Amino acid sequence: MDKIKIGSVGLGRLGLRHAENLASKIMGAQLIALCDVDDRKLNDTADRLGVAHRFSDFEAMLKLPELDAVLIASPSALHTGQISSALAAGKHVFTEKPLGVTVEECKAAEKAVEKYPDRVFMIGFMRRFDDSYMYAHEKVISGQIGRPILFRSYSQDPEKFIDGAIAFAPHSGGEFLDMxxxxxxxxRWFLQDEPESVYAIGGCYAHPEFAQYKDGDNVSCLMKFRNEAMAFLFAGRTAPHGYNVETEIIGTKGTLRIASVPQKNLVEVLDSHGVRRECSENFLERFSASYVNEVQEFVDSIRYRRKPAVTVYDGTKVSEIAYRCKEAFERGTMLRF
Incomplete structure (x- = not known):
């Protein structure tokens, strides 16, 4: 079977990682084109990865005759338009989150995907493709912990990266949407249902700069799902110890914990500071295998003519919930969906 020829747009931190993975780690795929507005970065990356076709204009890349699919890792505000253009040009599409920066944009993306049912479309929710999360999900779905009654998840970025978060704050959509x-x-994946109410709190505990955007540096929310399950989410930007993602699912017959002690590997360091386990630096390190697995699923879906489990509707629903969480945070009251 011929390899799927892919063009990738956007060479930020995640876009660069996707390009590197496509060039060497995704079976059945061939990276044939790169697109970015930074000419120097574009050419340096293309030279290093051996990519011949280089574009500063996304629409021009879509005209490449041999192109089968595109991977979109451009700035969030461009996603919806690029999704529509690529599908209309006959290309399969993988896009990073968010689907759109507003719910209206997400709905527009839905219509574009529905218009071209023969195209494969997938959105990048990489945690679903982490080995530990997949293993835990199988246990939940098979009933091994009974009825899930509480989902708890923490996402924390290191304090040392706070300057980047502040710079991105005007365009992030807020911590609920961004993180x-x-x-x-x-x-939604573990509880197999949708929320019916949310209450959100938080604040600018260390960095008042976020207040002007009606955002916080640490926020949380409590949601009740329609099946009566509870979900508690915490997002923070000031972790002193490193990048930290941990999750717990409590059921009537058991509990699952994923990365309850954040660590980059199984090594313990013994030195003048005592005994410790080091933490991952960032999301690229923690979920490096997940980024490979999700794009591999996208390519395999094209090759074997199937639809990925992660759909455009997942992108819309998550955005709707995130904005409702943000509204509850701003208003300081419980809201229903």
Missing amino acids: AVHDIDLA
Whole structure:
């Protein structure tokens, strides 16, 4: 079977990682084109990865005759338009989150995907493709912990990266949309239902700069799902110890915990500071295998003519929930969905 020829747009931190994975780690795929507005970064990356076709304009890349699919890792505000253009050009599409920066944009993306049912479309909720999360999900779905009654998830970014978070704050959509979307997606995935109410709190405990955007540096929410399960989510930007993602699912017959002690590997360090386990630096390190697995699923779906389990509707639903959480945070009251 011929390899799926892919063009990737956006060479930020995650876009660069996707390009590197496509060039060497995704079976059945061939990275044939790169697109970015930074000419120097574009050419340096293309030279290093051996990619011949280089574009500063996404629409121009879509005209490449041999192109089968695109991977979108561009700025969030461009996602919906690029999704529509790529599908209309006959390309399969993998896009990073968010699907759109507003719910209206997400709905527009839905219509574009529905218009071209023969195309494979997938959105990048990478935690679903982490080995530990997949293992835990199988246990939940098979009933091994009984009826799930509480989903708890924490996502914390290191304090040392706070300057980047502050710079991105005007365009992030708020901490619930920027950070907690993965926790929201996992809650829906594990609990197999949708929330019916949410109460959110938080604040600017260390960095008042976020207040002007009606956002916080640490926020949380409590949701009740329609099946009566509870979900507690926490998103923070000030972790002193490193990148930290941990999850717990409590059921009537058992409990599952994923990364309850954040650590980059199984090594223990014994030195003048005592005995310790080191923490992952960032999301690229913690979920490095997940980023490979999710794009592999996208490519395999094209090759074997199947639809991925993660759909455009998941992207819309998560955005709707995130914005409702943000509204509850701003208003300081419980809201229903």
